Amino acid sequence: MCPIGPGPDRPEGEEATSTDAAFTALLEDSAEELYESAPCGYLSTLMDGTIAKINTTLLTWLGRSRDEVVGRMRFMDLLTAGGRIYHDTHFAPLLNMQGSISGIALDLRTADGGRLPALVSSVTKTDSGGRPLLIRTTVFDAGARRSYEQELLRERRVAEEARRQVEEDRARLQEALAVLQSSLLPAALPPVPGMEAASHYHTTSPDRLGGDFYDLFPLDGTRWAFFLGDVCGKGPQAAAVTSLTRYTLRAAALHDPDPVAALTTLNTVLHERYAMGDPRYCTTVFGVLEPVGDKVKVELASGGHPPALVLRQDGRADYLPTPGGLLVGILPTAPFTSARTVLAAGDTLLLYTDGLTEARIGEKRELFGDEALRDFAKGLPHTGAQQVVTALTGLLNSFGDGLDDDTALLALGVPTNRPHPANGTPT
Amino acid sequence: MDISSRNNVTVSGPEGGPVLLLAHGFGCDQNMWRLVAPVLAESFRVVQFDYVGSGRSDLTAWSEERYGALEGYARDVVEIVEALDLREVRFVGHSVSAMIGVLAAAAAPDRFASLIMIGPSPCYIDGPGYRGGFSAEDIDELLESLEANYLGWSAAMAPVIMGNPDRPELGEELTNSFCATDPAVARVFARTTFLSDTRGDLGTVSVPTLVLECSQDAIAPREVGAYVHAAIPGSRLVTLEATGHCPQLSAPEATAAAIVDFAGNRS
Numbered sequence: 001m002c003p004i005g006p007g008p009d010r011p012e013g014e015e016a017t018s019t020d021a022a023f024t025a026l027l028e029d030s031a032e033e034l035y036e037s038a039p040c041g042y043l044s045t046l047m048d049g050t051i052a053k054i055n056t057t058l059l060t061w062l063g064r065s066r067d068e069v070v071g072r073m074r075f076m077d078l079l080t081a082g083g084r085i086y087h088d089t090h091f092a093p094l095l096n097m098q099g100s101i102s103g104i105a106l107d108l109r110t111a112d113g114g115r116l117p118a119l120v121s122s123v124t125k126t127d128s129g130g131r132p133l134l135i136r137t138t139v140f141d142a143g144a145r146r147s148y149e150q151e152l153l154r155e156r157r158v159a160e161e162a163r164r165q166v167e168e169d170r171a172r173l174q175e176a177l178a179v180l181q182s183s184l185l186p187a188a189l190p191p192v193p194g195m196e197a198a199s200h201y202h203t204t205s206p207d208r209l210g211g212d213f214y215d216l217f218p219l220d221g222t223r224w225a226f227f228l229g230d231v232c233g234k235g236p237q238a239a240a241v242t243s244l245t246r247y248t249l250r251a252a253a254l255h256d257p258d259p260v261a262a263l264t265t266l267n268t269v270l271h272e273r274y275a276m277g278d279p280r281y282c283t284t285v286f287g288v289l290e291p292v293g294d295k296v297k298v299e300l301a302s303g304g305h306p307p308a309l310v311l312r313q314d315g316r317a318d319y320l321p322t323p324g325g326l327l328v329g330i331l332p333t334a335p336f337t338s339a340r341t342v343l344a345a346g347d348t349l350l351l352y353t354d355g356l357t358e359a360r361i362g363e364k365r366e367l368f369g370d371e372a373l374r375d376f377a378k379g380l381p382h383t384g385a386q387q388v389v390t391a392l393t394g395l396l397n398s399f400g401d402g403l404d405d406d407t408a409l410l411a412l413g414v415p416t417n418r419p420h421p422a423n424g425t426p427t
Numbered sequence: 428m429d430i431s432s433r434n435n436v437t438v439s440g441p442e443g444g445p446v447l448l449l450a451h452g453f454g455c456d457q458n459m460w461r462l463v464a465p466v467l468a469e470s471f472r473v474v475q476f477d478y479v480g481s482g483r484s485d486l487t488a489w490s491e492e493r494y495g496a497l498e499g500y501a502r503d504v505v506e507i508v509e510a511l512d513l514r515e516v517r518f519v520g521h522s523v524s525a526m527i528g529v530l531a532a533a534a535a536p537d538r539f540a541s542l543i544m545i546g547p548s549p550c551y552i553d554g555p556g557y558r559g560g561f562s563a564e565d566i567d568e569l570l571e572s573l574e575a576n577y578l579g580w581s582a583a584m585a586p587v588i589m590g591n592p593d594r595p596e597l598g599e600e601l602t603n604s605f606c607a608t609d610p611a612v613a614r615v616f617a618r619t620t621f622l623s624d625t626r627g628d629l630g631t632v633s634v635p636t637l638v639l640e641c642s643q644d645a646i647a648p649r650e651v652g653a654y655v656h657a658a659i660p661g662s663r664l665v666t667l668e669a670t671g672h673c674p675q676l677s678a679p680e681a682t683a684a685a686i687v688d689f690a691g692n693r694s
Contacts, residue, residue: 084645
């Protein structure tokens with residue numbers, strides 16, 4: 001037996017036959033038919049753009065007859081006016097330079113004035129000598145794709161605008177914060193006869209108001225008051241307490257310059273606020289300077305603040321302890337103790353906030369600490385308050401991101417070569 | 428800043444020869460001159476460049492403030508002329524660069540010997556008693572076309588376009604890059620070009636001028652060429668049998684011949 005046709009024992013043969021039939025049908029689909037009814041637009045133009053050939057698909061899309069297009073219109077005539085400029089300034093030069101160009105988004109104008117968003121690709125056909133003969137162009141309907149892309153473009157524009165707005169707002173906020181921050185600090189330190197004063201404020205975050213503060217101001221003809229401190233927390237609420245603290249201390253000092261009395265007044269004011277539900281407190285050192293002869297007497301009191309450091313002319317550096325001073329504002333009554341010292345030529349009193357001593361240094365992120373600060377101070381040439389602050393500013397900068405808190409520095413020193421402004425200029 | 432690298436200045440042709448400064452228009456870069464530059468360099472010192480923001484120029488030198496006005500582009504031209512100490516310059520400006528050349532020659536009159544304007548238009552938008560060929564809406568459509576075609580280019584092409592002379596393998600990827608520009612830059616250049624009105628500047632031209640137009644140009648139609656020719660006293664008008672806005676690409680031989688003829692006979 002030699003079965004010719006499909007038998008029940010060869011089911012796969014049956015399949016092969018139906019596939020054959022499909023292939024046959026495909027082969028009968030002539031190249032011309034494929035060209036005319038392809039799911040994309042085809043057109044061929046002369047080098048000047050005159051349309052020489054166009055398929056039925058594209059004519060249908062455009063709503064035009066072959067007669068009104070072939071030999072009568074140029075490819076550019078099918079584009080929108082803006083698209084024509086784009087064609088002449090980008091598409092045509094690129095096609096000329098490269099011999100081909102693909103996937104360019106252009107809008108075609110239909111006969112009824114509508115738009116056909118398309119993706120256009122072209123190649124230049126050349127003769128055997130390489131001279132360009134004609135341009136073959138394929139046009140894909142990109143309507144759905146284009147609306148999606150326009151959606152993306154719109155979103156991108158919105159995002160760009162939002163980013164611009166955010167950057168603008170941020171710059172404005174930073175500017176406002178900088179102004180506000182500087183209003184919490186004296187614009188310049190007043191001159192104190194026979195003394196040199198220097199300060200520095202290190203901001204870790206320009207986006208947030210810091211809570212550190214300091215001041216130096218005259219009490220009467222012979223004495224000056226100073227303070228430096230730190231309100232817990234950051235931001236506008238902390239800044240409000242900083243402002244309150246600063247003006248309270250200034251007013252209290254004029255009323256009674258005794259350091260313990262000034263801190264007690266501040267404690268009363270801050271505690272009232274604390275008890276009202278704003279649990280903010282501060283630590284501060286408040287003191288009075290009294291130049292006497294070529295020395296300066298210092299009396300200061302501390303409320304929970306790191307002790308002042310006294311740098312002596314001979315290279316010693318010692319903390320001036322004020323034991324028992326409580327955080328200012330948390331209790332209705334708080335005990336403060338005062339301490340005294342005398343600064344001679346070459347001595348400097350240094351006040352600082354704990355951003356300095358609590359900086360994290362080295363690979364192990366260890367606390368910088370009181371001991372290291374004292375050792376650093378001992379190694380400094382004791383040439384004056386400004387030099388001390390300059391050296392410490394350099395130290396702060398060297399901490400890099402290990403310094404995560406704002407830091408205030410105030411140095412009050414007696415220069416070794418004291419000027420005598422009272423004597424005036426010799427005549 | 429080094430002007431030569433800022434504007435990607437390239438020089439060819441005989442040293443000491445008469446200077447032809449070729450300035451590209453809106454769209455592409457100095458590659459637009461590739462078919463005519465070799466011919467011109469046979470008898471001229473040919474200087475080409477990219478405006479800041481185009482081609483391989485230094486994009487960090489771009490600012491909207493400067494390049495939002497044609498005077499900013501004219502400053503590029505004057506700065507190049509001064510940096511290279513070019514004298515007796517025959518300025519060849521394509522498209523918007525024709526008018527940029529007018530502004531540059533007015534700013535540094537002692538440097539320029541003649542102007543060759545290819546497809547010039549002092550105003551693209553129609554107005555009372557003037558036909559530029561476009562409406563304001565048409566220009567919006569152009570901006571749309573620009574945006575639609577940057578979707579694929581902006582992110583992927585930017586590092587390539589910004590110039591990587593030390594990475595020649597990127598040359599393979601340069602398809603379409605002659606005309607690729609940072610979208611923000613292109614938008615500003617397009618607006619500056621097509622919304623400009625420099626008709627009032629044509630009267631300032633005091634050097635011999637050639638107006639070179641194409642017989643079929645949608646961007647600079649023949650009536651605009653006639654307008655420019657009439658507004659510049661003593662100018663010469665030559666119409667090339669060419670279609671499109673870029674005869675230096677579509678009819679390079681005729682374009683080069685017209686440039687050589689005009690620039691070689693006058694100075």
